[in-house]
Amino acid sequence: MNNYTKNMARNKEAPNSWCPLPWTHISIKNSGVYRICCHSNVSLEQGILKDQNKKNLHISQAKWDSVINSDRMKAVRKNMLKGKWSKECIRCKREFETGMNSRNFYERNTLAQVIEPENYPNYMKTKQLTQKDGSISFKDFPISYLDIRFGNLCNLKCLMCGPTDSNKWYDDYYQLWQENYFTDHENTIKLEKTNGAWKTEKNIYNWSEDPQLWAQIEKHIHTFRKIFIVGGEPLLIKPHYDFLKKCIEKKVSHKLTIEYNSNITEIPKKAWSLWKHFKTVSFSISLDGFGKVNDLIRYPSQWEKVKINLDHFDTIGEPFKIIITPSISVLNIWHLPLFIEYIMKMNYKTIGLFSFPVLSPHPVHKPSHLNINILTDNFKEKIAEHFKNYKEKISQRDWQAHYGNSHNYSWEKKINKAAQILDRYIKYMYKTPFSKDQLTKERKTFIYFMDKLDQIRNTNWKETLPELYENTLNWRKY
Numbered sequence: 001m002n003n004y005t006k007n008m009a010r011n012k013e014a015p016n017s018w019c020p021l022p023w024t025h026i027s028i029k030n031s032g033v034y035r036i037c038c039h040s041n042v043s044l045e046q047g048i049l050k051d052q053n054k055k056n057l058h059i060s061q062a063k064w065d066s067v068i069n070s071d072r073m074k075a076v077r078k079n080m081l082k083g084k085w086s087k088e089c090i091r092c093k094r095e096f097e098t099g100m101n102s103r104n105f106y107e108r109n110t111l112a113q114v115i116e117p118e119n120y121p122n123y124m125k126t127k128q129l130t131q132k133d134g135s136i137s138f139k140d141f142p143i144s145y146l147d148i149r150f151g152n153l154c155n156l157k158c159l160m161c162g163p164t165d166s167n168k169w170y171d172d173y174y175q176l177w178q179e180n181y182f183t184d185h186e187n188t189i190k191l192e193k194t195n196g197a198w199k200t201e202k203n204i205y206n207w208s209e210d211p212q213l214w215a216q217i218e219k220h221i222h223t224f225r226k227i228f229i230v231g232g233e234p235l236l237i238k239p240h241y242d243f244l245k246k247c248i249e250k251k252v253s254h255k256l257t258i259e260y261n262s263n264i265t266e267i268p269k270k271a272w273s274l275w276k277h278f279k280t281v282s283f284s285i286s287l288d289g290f291g292k293v294n295d296l297i298r299y300p301s302q303w304e305k306v307k308i309n310l311d312h313f314d315t316i317g318e319p320f321k322i323i324i325t326p327s328i329s330v331l332n333i334w335h336l337p338l339f340i341e342y343i344m345k346m347n348y349k350t351i352g353l354f355s356f357p358v359l360s361p362h363p364v365h366k367p368s369h370l371n372i373n374i375l376t377d378n379f380k381e382k383i384a385e386h387f388k389n390y391k392e393k394i395s396q397r398d399w400q401a402h403y404g405n406s407h408n409y410s411w412e413k414k415i416n417k418a419a420q421i422l423d424r425y426i427k428y429m430y431k432t433p434f435s436k437d438q439l440t441k442e443r444k445t446f447i448y449f450m451d452k453l454d455q456i457r458n459t460n461w462k463e464t465l466p467e468l469y470e471n472t473l474n475w476r477k478y
Contacts, residue, residue, distance in 0.1 A: 010123075028147065031184050031185070119141075154233040159296070224247075315350075328372065330374065
């Protein structure tokens with residue numbers, strides 16, 4: 001029995017909606033607000049946790065005992081134990097129902113690998129030790145997993161992101177929408193022009209040196225086993241390195257798995273000297289294709305530079321585990337099988353160990369004008385046929401003869417995984433229904449968005465994504 005099967009067996013009685021995160025996990029949004037988890041961001045209220053006065057729980061005031069037993073957190077736990085999907089869990093529900101590796105199932109396995117059995121919150125333990133109102137104690141369920149996003153400092157301005165995710169977006173955001181403000185949940189953030197560049201009047205993302213945060217980290221650092229670090233671009237954010245040094249100083253780093261979401265365009269030298277102290281350093285690398293497709297979507301990245309760093313990661317071995325995690329949107333859905341084929345041809349030695357022999361793609365839910373569900377039925381049928389042809393092409397190729405031994409998983413397993421990914425996205429294209437009025441609005445927004453950014457950035461999406469352009473020509477009539 002492999003580790004995945006063993007870990008899934010620990011929770012064999014659990015309903016599909018159950019997830020270990022609400023029992024062992026703290027999630028901090030890049031604005032410093034606490035939430036259920038990162039995937040709850042797709043829900044209407046973004047999974048934000050509130051106090052009894054309906055105010056957002058923020059790192060500057062809230063202690064973690066009030067976070068874990070906030071009303072929303074307790075309600076989600078009760079629903080999970082009853083086998084109900086909470087509204088905050090809509091993303092996992094959608095992905096699970098189309099056969100994808102939804103986050104709640106992913107964490108059932110990965111947390112079981114890094115948390116000691118006595119502290120792992122398996123389903124039966126959560127059922128037995130959770131109070132009737134959904135509350136829990138740190139004694140029964142210590143904080144083992146910290147998801148922390150140290151602000152929005154970034155060097156890219158990806159098409160699916162915006163000013164809440166990257167400070168590089170500020171200028172383009174103003175030029176795109178002609179608005180000197182943007183919203184982040186309930187916050188309205190005003191932009192002002194200083195020395196020719198747009199900046200926030202009040203930087204709500206500059207909170208990571210708050211003493212209240214570090215007091216909570218100090219209190220719980222010895223029970224941490226997994227840290228999920230995002231940004232912005234985490235490798236560029238100084239407080240993230242302060243955190244790594246704190247873990248080393250407190251002599252807990254050897255027990256910690258650090259997981260990053262990173263665009264790997266810039267890797268500071270100081271990072272390597274710190275990472276060697278940790279049990280495991282995992283990278284979910286944010287690439288949405290290869291060559292000019294990735295450069296357009298993750299503007300202004302340069303594929304050749306990214307490829308050099310990718311090749312380097314494939315040679316370094318322990319303690320690193322690397323997977324590639326593209327965000328699948330209307331922009332790259334056609335490109336997906338080409339990207340799969342490219343990665344298979346590269347035949348990486350270590351990239352893709354970590355239970356993902358090819359890619360671990362995730363659908364873009366927001367912004368809605370990039371959600372693949374807004375595509376026309378006619379284009380969806382073309383995509384399905386395109387995927388079918390690629391599955392046949394991949395399955396009929398003699399990979400062993402062309403590319404030698406497969407380094408991590410067998411070629412057969414990689415071929416099956418590739419087919420599985422494509423089949424799931426064919427199904428997912430029809431998952432989220434939009435009304436006729438919504439489709440008109442989102443398609444109109446998409447055309448404006450892409451054309452205007454071409455003007456601002458001197459790009460050309462029509463040339464880079466010709467299949468998408470051809471199949472959205474009718475959207476220009478709206």
